[in-house]
Amino acid sequence: MNGTRMIGTGTNGTGNGSELAIETEGLTCRFGDFVAVDGVSLRVPAGAVYGLLGPNGAGKTTLIRALLGLIPATGRARVLGLDPARQAAAIRARVGYMSQRFSLYPDLTVEENLRFYGQVYGLDGDRLARRIAELLERTGLPGQRRARAGSLGGGLRQRLAFACAILHEPSLLLLDEPTSGVDPRARRQFWEMIYAMADAGTTVLVTNHHMDEAEQCDRLGMMLRGRLVAEAPPGEIRRRYAGGGSLGEAFARLAAGPGGFSA
Numbered sequence: 001m002n003g004t005r006m007i008g009t010g011t012n013g014t015g016n017g018s019e020l021a022i023e024t025e026g027l028t029c030r031f032g033d034f035v036a037v038d039g040v041s042l043r044v045p046a047g048a049v050y051g052l053l054g055p056n057g058a059g060k061t062t063l064i065r066a067l068l069g070l071i072p073a074t075g076r077a078r079v080l081g082l083d084p085a086r087q088a089a090a091i092r093a094r095v096g097y098m099s100q101r102f103s104l105y106p107d108l109t110v111e112e113n114l115r116f117y118g119q120v121y122g123l124d125g126d127r128l129a130r131r132i133a134e135l136l137e138r139t140g141l142p143g144q145r146r147a148r149a150g151s152l153g154g155g156l157r158q159r160l161a162f163a164c165a166i167l168h169e170p171s172l173l174l175l176d177e178p179t180s181g182v183d184p185r186a187r188r189q190f191w192e193m194i195y196a197m198a199d200a201g202t203t204v205l206v207t208n209h210h211m212d213e214a215e216q217c218d219r220l221g222m223m224l225r226g227r228l229v230a231e232a233p234p235g236e237i238r239r240r241y242a243g244g245g246s247l248g249e250a251f252a253r254l255a256a257g258p259g260g261f262s263a
Ligand SMILES: Nc1ncnc2c1ncn2[C@@H]1O[C@H](COP(=O)(O)OP(=O)(O)O)[C@@H](O)[C@H]1O
Pocket: 031, 034, 036, 054, 055, 056, 057, 058, 059, 060, 061, 062, 063
């Protein structure tokens, strides 16, 4: 599937990196003495689908939370040109966030969840009703509008969480392991929704640990123990770290190397 999407050809500035949706310089997050994110310098071009990979505990979720201004960080960060330390509310108004555990209300219906999130984002009246109808259609959920979110299977729940995250038409999506625990078919459908957003100009940062999905990103960043240890398009990562072999091999080698788990 990789290669079906062309980046750097449009007006979104991905070609020369002139426009960055996310830019950090030495971003660091500490929990007491523990350094969860360690001097990360990240550049995510506007319009790109950027995959952030790394084993559990690498710091991916913490990094995302710092970008949203949910936790304090040192170093420099700009998200859509805004500073998470001072402009968190403005960032959240323009960013769609799908957290690792899909923050849905299990007792509310599909439609009620959408209405709730829409209102949180300041949508109401006709605009909200239109947007809900549109998203139910787009995510294939119209038949489930009156079903309680807690009764949905993994794939449908994931799509509902996605719909909630994009209600306010964000220009940047932060998706934290959106495809963990769902079957391959649901994962494929989910990636189609990601591509549709990206084709419409939305920047997507997605964390995951499925190598086949990583292969479909425009760029990849590999995190290990809080550090960003590699960052390039998938083909380049394979060439550089696995002599053209698989991404899995490349990451195994990175993990075993300096800064990796066995270092
Ligand atoms: N609120 C917290 N307090 C203390 N330690 C934390 C907190 N949140 C995360 N951590 C630690 O930070 C490290 C990175 O966690 P996380 O960002 O969740 O990694 P990932 O998302 O890559 O699995 C882990 O060792 C985790 O235990």
